[in-house]
Amino acid sequence: MKNFFKKYVLNFANLFFLLTISCFFIPSKYAAEMKGGLKSFFVFGAFLLIIEIAFLFSIRKTSKERASKDIMTFVFAFLFIWEFCVSRLNLLPFVFVPAPENVFYVFISDTAKIIQGFFSSMFLILVGMNLSIISAVIIGTLVGWNPRLTKAVYPIVKAISTVPALIYTPYVVLIMPTFRAASLCVIFLSGFWGAIMDSINNTAFVEKKIVNAAKVLNLSTPTILFKIIIPFNLPRIINSLPIRLAAALMTLTVAEMLGADSGMGYYVRYSLNFANYTKAIAGIIFIGFVVTILNTVIDTLKKHLIKWNY
Numbered sequence: 452m453k454n455f456f457k458k459y460v461l462n463f464a465n466l467f468f469l470l471t472i473s474c475f476f477i478p479s480k481y482a483a484e485m486k487g488g489l490k491s492f493f494v495f496g497a498f499l500l501i502i503e504i505a506f507l508f509s510i511r512k513t514s515k516e517r518a519s520k521d522i523m524t525f526v527f528a529f530l531f532i533w534e535f536c537v538s539r540l541n542l543l544p545f546v547f548v549p550a551p552e553n554v555f556y557v558f559i560s561d562t563a564k565i566i567q568g569f570f571s572s573m574f575l576i577l578v579g580m581n582l583s584i585i586s587a588v589i590i591g592t593l594v595g596w597n598p599r600l601t602k603a604v605y606p607i608v609k610a611i612s613t614v615p616a617l618i619y620t621p622y623v624v625l626i627m628p629t630f631r632a633a634s635l636c637v638i639f640l641s642g643f644w645g646a647i648m649d650s651i652n653n654t655a656f657v658e659k660k661i662v663n664a665a666k667v668l669n670l671s672t673p674t675i676l677f678k679i680i681i682p683f684n685l686p687r688i689i690n691s692l693p694i695r696l697a698a699a700l701m702t703l704t705v706a707e708m709l710g711a712d713s714g715m716g717y718y719v720r721y722s723l724n725f726a727n728y729t730k731a732i733a734g735i736i737f738i739g740f741v742v743t744i745l746n747t748v749i750d751t752l753k754k755h756l757i758k759w760n761y
Contacts, residue, residue, distance in 0.1 A: 459507060459510065462520050463520070463524040463528075464524045464527050467524065467528045467530070467531045468499065470531045471499060471527060471531040471534050474531070474534045474535050474539055475492050475496065477535075477539045478539075479538055479539055480540055480541040481538050481550050482538075485541070485545055489538060489552050492552050494552070494558065494559055495534075495551050495555040495556075498555050499527075499530065502523070502526065533548075534550075534551050538551060546726070546728065547728055549732065553729050554732050554736070555733070557729060557730050557733035561730065561733070565715075565718065565733075565734075567713060568713055568714045568715045569715060569737075569741065571713040571714045572707070572714045572715045572716070573741075575631070575634045575635060575638060575703055575714075576638060576696075576699055576700065576703060578635060579634070579637075579638025579639050579642070579699060579703075580638065580695065580696065582635075582639055583639045583640075583641075583642035583643040583695075583699075584642060584688070584692070587642070587643050587644075587647040587649075587650055588650050588681060588684075588688060590647055590650070591648070591649070591650020591653075592650055592653075592654050592681055592684075593676065594650075594654075595652070595653070595654025595655055596654055596676060596680070601651060601655070604651070608644060608651070609648055611644050612644035612647075612648050616641035616698065616702045617701065617702060617705055619640075620637045620705050620706050621709055623636050623640075623706075630706075630712075633706060634706050637702050637703070637706050638699045638702060638703055641695075641699050641701075641702040642695040642698060642699055645691075645694075645695065646691070646695060649688070649691055650684070650688075656684075657679075657680050657684070661679065661683065662675065662680075685757055686753070686757050689749065689753045690753070692749050693746050693749060696742070696746065700738070700742060704716035704719070704738065707720070708720035715734060715738050715741070716738075718734045719734040719735060722734060
């Protein structure tokens with residue numbers, strides 16, 4: 452019982468969680484002084500409860516206990532300060548720092564728009580990322596297999612990959628016939644050059660004894676490339692996916708803020724255009740949540756699909 456309390460109850464994360472919940476019972480200056488008032492605390496409270504449940508679930512594994520406690524301590528401490536200083540004391544500029552109750556209430560009042568933007572962005576991300584990674588892996592492996600081709604192509608790819616996709620995103624949005632085509636193009640380019648450079652390097656890092664053993668068995672070149680080299684490098688490819696995903700989402704968000712009429716980035720831009728910082732912050736929080744979920748999915752797939760990880 453003592454170990455149970457020490458592991459699940461007696462920690463700073465739970466302390467800040469309880470402090471944040473206790474703030475709901477303190478009279479709110481924000482509600483009394485602001486014209487718009489304070490929205491219901493139930494949505495924000497439900498969000499806190501969901502995070503707490505996820506936290507308790509995550510610390511079941513001893514290997515993740517300390518990291519989870521440290522992360523959630525910072526999260527709950529930030530939410531406590533936000534709730535106490537804004538919702539209760541109204542100390543910060545209300546125009547730029549809305550109350551957390553009002554921010555999280557947006558997920559109820561604007562559910563349809565947020566969901567529509569999510570599916571619009573996810574379609575572009577999934578299609579663009581899949582096209583860029585698959586084509587980069589295939590082309591990069593073929594280039595890396597041929598030393599002469601590697602020497603000719605690799606310096607060019609390395610030079611192009613250093614140019615952030617954000618720089619030419621406005622130009623691509625301008626010249627493409629439709630926004631969807633522009634978005635797919637910039638997402639593709641944001642992941643392609645780095646992925647093809649990694650694929651060329653990964654092919655060169657394959658152990659020579661593996662390649663020599665395949666040649667002794669008289670395996671054809673396509674068999675060696677697609678059934679030995681690419682599977683051998685698959686752990687490295689998947690390990691780089693979170694970085695590619697972050698770059699793609701950043702590029703897509705900028706593209707949506709420039710010329711879209713839907714999407715997660717468009718929702719933030721539209722809110723900022725009307726100085727609705729409550730909705731803008733809600734959109735930013737939602738984007739961060741989506742990125743976290745996608746990275747979790749990638750980690751789960753890596754653990755279950757790549758049994759030969761090294």
